[in-house]
Amino acid sequence: MPVAPPRPTAEPPRAERAERPARSTAPEDGAPWRRLYRSADGRLLGGVARGLAGHLGVPVAWVRLVFLGLLLADGLGILLYAAFWVFVPLGIGGRAAVEPRPLFETAEDGRRRLRKPDKGQLFALLALAIGCLIFLGDRNTTGNANRYLWPTLLIGAGVVLVWRQADNARRASWAAVDSRHRRLFQIVRALVGVGLVGTGLTVFMVVRGSAAQLGNVLTAAIAVIAGIALLAGPWLVRMSQDLSEERTMRIRAQERAEVAAHVHDSVLHTLTLIQRNADDAGEVRRLARAQERELRNWLYKPEGTGKEEDEEPGTLAEAVKKSAAEVEDKHGVPLEVVVVGDCPLDDKLSACMQAAREAMVNAAKYGGEGGPVQVFAEVDGRTVFVSVRDRGPGFDLDSVPGDRMGVRESIVGRMQRNGGTARLTSAPGEGTEVELTMERADA
Amino acid sequence: MTSQQAGQTGPAGEDTGGPERRVRVVLVDDHRMFRTGVQAEIGRTEATGVEVVGEAADVDQAVTVITATRPEVVLLDVHLPGGGGVEVLRRCAPLMGTAERPVRFLALSVSDAAEDVIGVIRGGARGYVTKTITGTDLVDSIFRVQEGDAVFSPRLAGFVLDAFASTDAPPIDEDLDRLTQREREVLRLIARGYAYKEIAKQLFISVKTVESHVSAVLRKLQLSNRHELTRWATARRLI
Numbered sequence: 314m315p316v317a318p319p320r321p322t323a324e325p326p327r328a329e330r331a332e333r334p335a336r337s338t339a340p341e342d343g344a345p346w347r348r349l350y351r352s353a354d355g356r357l358l359g360g361v362a363r364g365l366a367g368h369l370g371v372p373v374a375w376v377r378l379v380f381l382g383l384l385l386a387d388g389l390g391i392l393l394y395a396a397f398w399v400f401v402p403l404g405i406g407g408r409a410a411v412e413p414r415p416l417f418e419t420a421e422d423g424r425r426r427l428r429k430p431d432k433g434q435l436f437a438l439l440a441l442a443i444g445c446l447i448f449l450g451d452r453n454t455t456g457n458a459n460r461y462l463w464p465t466l467l468i469g470a471g472v473v474l475v476w477r478q479a480d481n482a483r484r485a486s487w488a489a490v491d492s493r494h495r496r497l498f499q500i501v502r503a504l505v506g507v508g509l510v511g512t513g514l515t516v517f518m519v520v521r522g523s524a525a526q527l528g529n530v531l532t533a534a535i536a537v538i539a540g541i542a543l544l545a546g547p548w549l550v551r552m553s554q555d556l557s558e559e560r561t562m563r564i565r566a567q568e569r570a571e572v573a574a575h576v577h578d579s580v581l582h583t584l585t586l587i588q589r590n591a592d593d594a595g596e597v598r599r600l601a602r603a604q605e606r607e608l609r610n611w612l613y614k615p616e617g618t619g620k621e622e623d624e625e626p627g628t629l630a631e632a633v634k635k636s637a638a639e640v641e642d643k644h645g646v647p648l649e650v651v652v653v654g655d656c657p658l659d660d661k662l663s664a665c666m667q668a669a670r671e672a673m674v675n676a677a678k679y680g681g682e683g684g685p686v687q688v689f690a691e692v693d694g695r696t697v698f699v700s701v702r703d704r705g706p707g708f709d710l711d712s713v714p715g716d717r718m719g720v721r722e723s724i725v726g727r728m729q730r731n732g733g734t735a736r737l738t739s740a741p742g743e744g745t746e747v748e749l750t751m752e753r754a755d756a
Numbered sequence: 757m758t759s760q761q762a763g764q765t766g767p768a769g770e771d772t773g774g775p776e777r778r779v780r781v782v783l784v785d786d787h788r789m790f791r792t793g794v795q796a797e798i799g800r801t802e803a804t805g806v807e808v809v810g811e812a813a814d815v816d817q818a819v820t821v822i823t824a825t826r827p828e829v830v831l832l833d834v835h836l837p838g839g840g841g842v843e844v845l846r847r848c849a850p851l852m853g854t855a856e857r858p859v860r861f862l863a864l865s866v867s868d869a870a871e872d873v874i875g876v877i878r879g880g881a882r883g884y885v886t887k888t889i890t891g892t893d894l895v896d897s898i899f900r901v902q903e904g905d906a907v908f909s910p911r912l913a914g915f916v917l918d919a920f921a922s923t924d925a926p927p928i929d930e931d932l933d934r935l936t937q938r939e940r941e942v943l944r945l946i947a948r949g950y951a952y953k954e955i956a957k958q959l960f961i962s963v964k965t966v967e968s969h970v971s972a973v974l975r976k977l978q979l980s981n982r983h984e985l986t987r988w989a990t991a992r993r994l995i
Contacts, residue, residue, distance in 0.1 A: 613867070613869045649910055653914050689914070689947050691947075702949050746948075
């Protein structure tokens with residue numbers, strides 16, 4: 314098929330183009346290689362026309378018109394389109410310049426697409442429909458071919474459905490956006506596609522009058538398929554084994570590389586910082602502690618990549634640990650966290666977590682020099698209990714002036730507003746403990 | 757972690773009864789640097805009362821050294837070449853049971869993952885501390901273990917609470933496998949960072965009672981092996 318290699322269009326960068334360049338390897342002189350992709354964005358069918366348009370730097374409507382013209386020439390357009398669809402990989406190309414894809418865009422194309430995208434699209438669609446009608450009408454007049462037309466159309470539609478499906482699956486594996494509805498939709502679509510093809514084939518056979526020999530044909534077909542399976546079976550099994558082994562090796566290598574990268578990024582970096590700050594004992598301790606926690610998370614979390622720290626915590630345990638980690642990093646005081654049980658966060662618990670965080674900050678600020686701050690959280694049935702305890706100097710609760718709102722508002726007030734309780738225990742010299750109790754909203 | 761904390765180990769020796777108390781210790785850890793560090797931290801016998809009588813770097817060595825020297829306490833790393841700390845505990849099980857001068861194990865590890873902790877405790881270790889522990893606390897823990905008490909860090913107490921909370925123990929043997937209300941209370945206070953003394957004050961009981969509660973928890977934890985085994989076998993359709 315003469316479709317895979319990119320077609321030369323513009324003058325200067327043509328020389329650098331290779332047959333199958335990898336996308337990531339840009340040549341040394343800076344001129345990017347361009348490779349033909351079908352467009353994943355804004356496509357009508359397979360993204361062939363848009364991909365070509367982006368590649369050639371012409372408006373997509375032109376490409377569609379050309380295909381249409383070829384379609385009228387005895388259906389050559391369909392064949393060509395199908396061939397492109399099968400052999401050209403799905404990628405990013407032919408999109409207007411609104412998207413930051415400088416690799417595949419020429420500036421003028423982008424501007425054009427930006428100006429009149431809708432008109433062009435409509436025009437192309439209309440032209441396509443008219444062309445198809447003309448094509449069909451043409452066939453109809455010839456009479457004999459008419460009997461094969463509808464089965465062929467059915468088969469074509471089924472194939473199109475299934476092939477678009479394959480594209481979507483590939484896209485989903487890149488973008489990883491998937492929902493249950495979508496999957497259901499995909500299954501339905503695949504079934505419809507298969508059904509269409511099956512119906513088309515059946516009608517084809519009926520039309521040809523070979524329905525009578527259907528049994529014979531089927532037997533023969535099954536016999537042939539079984540024979541091929543027997544012959545090729547061992548070889549196929551062997552090949553799939555080799556493939557899976559190779560894949561395992563590759564995954565292992567990737568994992569090792571990832572570990573190396575992580576260690577390089579975090580541990581070596583921290584060690585350098587520690588070397589540089591060797592005189593500042595507090596800073597060294599803080600760095601080491603932060604690093605230890607991160608590494609521990611990364612190593613012992615089942616699917617941990619150590620890079621999800623920015624995500625909002627979804628459960629109580631995560632929330633407590635995250636708050637503690639942040640306070641620890643910020644104030645340089647170690648916090649020992651113990652969490653028993655776990656449950657999803659609701660609004661009341663989020664408020665409780667904010668109060669707990671405030672308590673941790675207080676403990677780190679005022680009680681940090683007496684040793685590590687102990688944070689304990691427990692989910693016991695419907696009740697959630699959090700205790701934050703420091704061994705600092707402590708204070709006399711009654712002597713706190715009325716204008717100091719930290720404890721009163723952030724902790725006690727917040728808990729009460731949300732239907733929980735907060736209890737403070739403190740005595741000079743004995744440290745301070747904040748106990749928070751909150752009922753869970755749901756069962 | 758050297759000069760600063762080494763200075764603190766002096767008072768610790770006095771706290772635990774002065775240098776006239778002696779305990780013989782074997783260090784098991786596959787990192788020589790770490791053994792050297794611990795040795796430097798706690799091994800000055802006159803000050804701390806701890807006498808390091810042997811070291812080992814893997815499971816086989818550990819079993820040999822422990823059998824030969826018969827220490828009172830073994831500081832045991834959880835991750836070791838040759839099967840890990842659990843394997844050492846398994847092979848040294850006869851030594852733990854002897855009536856006079858039993859060998860007691862204190863696990864010492866960087867990992868505070870639940871399966872490591874529960875694993876060695878079930879294997880028979882009398883306590884579990886992490887490597888971030890200070891020299892003072894380590895010496896204290898060693899003496900505690902030597903006297904037959906359990907050493908529970910807050911984190912360990914949390915794991916135990918968690919393990920028992922999520923265990924749907926069968927109704928038979930309930931008294932054996934379930935923690936009593938009091939034991940749970942004690943564990944909860946340990947998890948909250950209270951010292952044994954403070955727990956005693958809080959619950960209006962004596963320190964000795966607290967310690968016996970903790971030991972009971974430890975005993976139950978080891979005995980719950982049976983159910984663990986049953987569950988394991990059922991899960992794999994062996995029974």
